[in-house]
Amino acid sequence: xxxxxxxxxxxxxxxxxxxxxxxxxxxxxxxxxxxxxxxxxxxxxxxxxxxxxxxxxxxxxxxxxxxxxxxxxxxxxxxxxxxxxxxxxxxxxxxxxxxxxxxxxxxxxxxxxxxxxxxxxxxxxxxxxxx
Amino acid sequence: xxxxxxxxxxxxxxxxxxxxxxxxxxxxxxxxxxxxxxxxxxxxxxxxxxxxxxxxxxxxxxxxxxxxxxxxxxxxxxxxxxxxxxxxxxxxxxxxxxxxxxxxxxxxxxxxxxxxxxxxxxxxxxxxxxx
Amino acid sequence: xxxxxxxxxxxxxxxxxxxxxxxxxxxxxxxxxxxxxxxxxxxxxxxxxxxxxxxxxxxxxxxxxxxxxxxxxxxxxxxxxxxxxxxxxxxxxxxxxxxxxxxxxxxxxxxxxxxxxxxxxxxxxxxxxxx
Amino acid sequence: xxxxxxxxxxxxxxxxxxxxxxxxxxxxxxxxxxxxxxxxxxxxxxxxxxxxxxxxxxxxxxxxxxxxxxxxxxxxxxxxxxxxxxxxxxxxxxxxxxxxxxxxxxxxxxxxxxxxxxxxxxxxxxxxxxx
DNA sequence: GTGGTCTAGACCACA
DNA sequence: GTGGTCTAGACCACG
Numbered sequence: 097x098x099x100x101x102x103x104x105x106x107x108x109x110x111x112x113x114x115x116x117x118x119x120x121x122x123x124x125x126x127x128x129x130x131x132x133x134x135x136x137x138x139x140x141x142x143x144x145x146x147x148x149x150x151x152x153x154x155x156x157x158x159x160x161x162x163x164x165x166x167x168x169x170x171x172x173x174x175x176x177x178x179x180x181x182x183x184x185x186x187x188x189x190x191x192x193x194x195x196x197x198x199x200x201x202x203x204x205x206x207x208x209x210x211x212x213x214x215x216x217x218x219x220x221x222x223x224x225x226x227x
Numbered sequence: 228x229x230x231x232x233x234x235x236x237x238x239x240x241x242x243x244x245x246x247x248x249x250x251x252x253x254x255x256x257x258x259x260x261x262x263x264x265x266x267x268x269x270x271x272x273x274x275x276x277x278x279x280x281x282x283x284x285x286x287x288x289x290x291x292x293x294x295x296x297x298x299x300x301x302x303x304x305x306x307x308x309x310x311x312x313x314x315x316x317x318x319x320x321x322x323x324x325x326x327x328x329x330x331x332x333x334x335x336x337x338x339x340x341x342x343x344x345x346x347x348x349x350x351x352x353x354x355x356x357x358x
Numbered sequence: 359x360x361x362x363x364x365x366x367x368x369x370x371x372x373x374x375x376x377x378x379x380x381x382x383x384x385x386x387x388x389x390x391x392x393x394x395x396x397x398x399x400x401x402x403x404x405x406x407x408x409x410x411x412x413x414x415x416x417x418x419x420x421x422x423x424x425x426x427x428x429x430x431x432x433x434x435x436x437x438x439x440x441x442x443x444x445x446x447x448x449x450x451x452x453x454x455x456x457x458x459x460x461x462x463x464x465x466x467x468x469x470x471x472x473x474x475x476x477x478x479x480x481x482x483x484x485x486x487x488x489x
Numbered sequence: 490x491x492x493x494x495x496x497x498x499x500x501x502x503x504x505x506x507x508x509x510x511x512x513x514x515x516x517x518x519x520x521x522x523x524x525x526x527x528x529x530x531x532x533x534x535x536x537x538x539x540x541x542x543x544x545x546x547x548x549x550x551x552x553x554x555x556x557x558x559x560x561x562x563x564x565x566x567x568x569x570x571x572x573x574x575x576x577x578x579x580x581x582x583x584x585x586x587x588x589x590x591x592x593x594x595x596x597x598x599x600x601x602x603x604x605x606x607x608x609x610x611x612x613x614x615x616x617x618x619x620x
Numbered sequence: 621g622t623g624g625t626c627t628a629g630a631c632c633a634c635a
Numbered sequence: 636g637t638g639g640t641c642t643a644g645a646c647c648a649c650g
Contacts, residue, residue, distance in 0.1 A: 112648095114625060125338040141638065151627045156638065164426075172508070173544075173635030173637050190339050191349055197335055198350050201328040202357040207253065208321050209260040212354045218322055219329050219350055223343045226333040245649065246434070282435075282650050374633095376640060387600040403623065413642050418623070435622050435650035452601050453611055459597055460612050463590040464619040469515065470583050471522040474616045480584055481591050481612055485605045488595040507634065544635045 104139075107148050115150060119158035120165075127167050128193055130184030138168060138176040235270075238279050246281060250289035251296075258298050259324055261315035269299060269307040366401075369410050377412060381420035382427075389429050390455055392446030400430060400438040497532075500541050508543060512551035513558075520560050521586055523577035531561060531569040 105122055107115055126132040141159060145152040159176055162168040169179040185193075205215045236253055238246055257263040272290060276283040290307055293299040300310040316324075336346045367384055369377055388394040403421060407414040421438055424430040431441040447455075467477045498515055500508055519525040534552060538545040552569055555561040562572040598608045 116625080122338065125335065129338070129340045131340070140636085142636095152638090153628090153640095154626065156640095157625095159638080170638070171635090172502075173633085175637055190341065191345065193339060194332065194335055194341065194346065194349065195353070197328065197332040198346075198353050199357070201325065201332055201350070202353045204252075204256065204325055204328055205354065206357055207256040207260070208324060209262070210321065210325065212351065212358075214318075214322065215325065215354065216347060216351060218325065219332070220343070220347060222326070222329050222333045223336070223346065226330070226337055227343075240434075247649080284650055288650080378640080384600065387597065391600070391602045393602070402621085404621095414623090415625095415643090416641065418625095419640095421623080432623070433650095435648085437622055452603065453607065455601060456594065456597055456603065456608065456611065457615070459590065459594040460608075460615050461619070463587065463594055463612070464615045466518065466587055466590055467616065468619055469518040469522070470586060471524070472583065472587065474613070476580075476584065477587065477591075477616065478609060478613060480587065481595070482605065482609060484588070484591050484595045485598070485608065488592070488599055489605075509634080547635055550635085 103147065105144070105148060107150070116154050116158040116161070119144075119155065120161050123158070123162055124165070124167055125193065127178060127182045128185040128190050132178050132182075134178050134180045134183055136178045138178065140175050236275070236279060238281065247285050247289040247292070250275075250286065251292050254289070254293055255296075255298060256324060258309060258313045259316040259321050263309045263313075264315065265309050265311045265313055267309040269309065271306050365409065367406070367410060369412070378416050378420040378423070381406075381417065382423050385420070385424055386427075386429055387455065389440060389444045390447040390452050394440045394444075396440050396442045396445055398440045400440065402437050498537070498541060500543065509547050509551040509554070512537075512548065513554050516551070516555055517558070517560055518586060520571060520575045521577065521583050525571050525575075526577065527571050527573045527575055529571040531571065533568050 104126065105119060107118055109115065111118065123132065123138075132138075138159070139147075141152050141155045144150070144155045148155075159168060163170055163176070166179055167182045168176045170176055201215075201219075205212075235257065236250060238249055240246065242249070254263065254269075269290075270278075272283050272286045275281065275286045290299060294301055294307070297310055298313045299307045301307055332346075332350075336343075366388065367381060369380055371377065373380070385394065385400075394400075400421075401409075403414050403417045406412070406417045410417075421430060425432055425438070428441055429444045430438045432438055463477075463481075467474075497519065498512060500511055502508065504511070516525065516531075531552075532540075534545050534548045537543065537548045552561060556563055556569070559572055560575045561569045563569055594608075594612075598605075
């Protein structure tokens with residue numbers, strides 16, 4: 097599935113999370129979950145920049161980091177593609193990407209002295225809302 | 228419960244989370260859950276700074292924010308105490324403090340195309356580990 | 359040895375090698391060879407930028423990469439220091455840093471059908487000149 | 490020696506070295522060392538492009554530069570040949586082609602504070618491996 | 621004071 | 636057309 101527009105991404109300009117990092121993490125997740133597959137062409141820096149009204153350098157920085165990570169590969173003069181080495185992750189690995197945030201939530205819950213049942217039922221509710 | 232030394236706090240200097248914010252949120256949680264009760268004396272800025280090898284200004288900034296929030300109160304010449312208005316929160320409010328992190332986890336899960344059952348069971352496991 | 363001025367670095371603005379990369383590699387070598395030791399404070403971005411008449415962002419980019427590599431560590435609000443994990447490399451590793459360039463030279467020599475003795479004696483001459 | 494297919498060249502698309510430059514330098518070395526002799530016919534742009542799956546424009550650019558340098562000559566309608574003026578170089582000139590890379594290696598060695606003996610013995614080892 | 625992020629815009633190298 | 640580099644300058648977060 098050749099990725100067409102730049103509407104893949106949703107950026108929260110107000111967030112404390114830097115824009116370039118939001119891009120990096122979204123691409124990482126899209127790749128891990130198989131929504132982006134090796135060989136898929138990424139939208140050009142300029143396309144994304146225009147679609148999201150960002151500075152091209154911001155997008156470029158994200159692409160650069162993703163290349164260093166091995167998620168994307170540069171085809172000189174031709175744009176970026178999803179790297180062959182970035183095959184969709186095994187389910188165990190996908191799950192692993194979620195771990196840090198869940199661990200943080202668990203730590204906070206413990207500090208709040210909330211019991212597991214309360215926390216789990218809250219999370220279940222939120223998961224339904226988000227869907 | 229007289230607040231002992233500054234070993235209440237655990238600070239991760241390596242984390243992207245600013246130090247002052249780590250302090251703020253830990254106090255907020257301790258207060259909401261009733262581990263810190265109105266009238267409890269807080270350790271002095273100097274004590275905390277020394278115990279955790281932090282810049283006193285960092286601790287001071289956290290205290291300032293907590294005072295603005297009404298969690299702590301400044302008693303001139305006597306240091307900070309937990310504010311009377313900071314009674315342990317109702318359970319609903321305590322739960323609310325956990326929401327943002329869980330919402331973030333839910334968003335990430337959706338981007339990873341993980342179904343709710345998988346995510347919930349992972350979270351249950353992590354909650355047990357953390358305990 | 360606290361690193362004082364920014365005269366540690368020599369930048370060739372004319373080179374095809376990007377400036378930020380020249381900086382990265384020089385710091386890497388200085389660290390590996392023990393001329394920069396863990397804990398040493400690096401000159402600030404602004405100092406280097408001014409001393410070498412570069413844009414601060416160019417220096418910042420280099421520092422950012424060096425942090426990702428684990429060569430430097432950020433002390434928030436206080437500047438960069440040589441990371442503890444960046445202990446001077448064992449001699450074998452230092453030698454390893456030189457390998458890629460020597461391998462390239464060897465490949466070129468072979469393509470030029472030069473015999474080893476000729477190449478080695480040329481290299482010996484150059485090493486003396488450079489000293 | 491009639492130049493066979495395009496298997497003369499080995500291109501590393503992943504390298505930071507631009508492709509057209511890799512081609513130029515390989516031809517230059519083959520000519521200097523006498524592996525390509527005046528009058529030898531070069532493979533056509535299309536042949537090389539197809540054999541190495543390169544953009545023909547890339548190959549063409551390399552040929553253009555080599556023509557400007559006087560290494561190749563264009564025979565209208567008949568393709569490129571090795572120029573008469575490109576007689577195998579004198580040994581001193583061949584050696585000169587290797588200089589830049591060796592100088593770079595020497596500079597890096599000095600920055601790593603390695604002594605000449607160590608470096609030379611490492612290079613000798615690598616030369617044997619490469620052979 | 622420190623580094624980080626983003627924007628705006630120019631220029632270059634590559635295919 | 637592609638991405639990369641650099642400059643200039645503003646603004647922010649942190650300590």
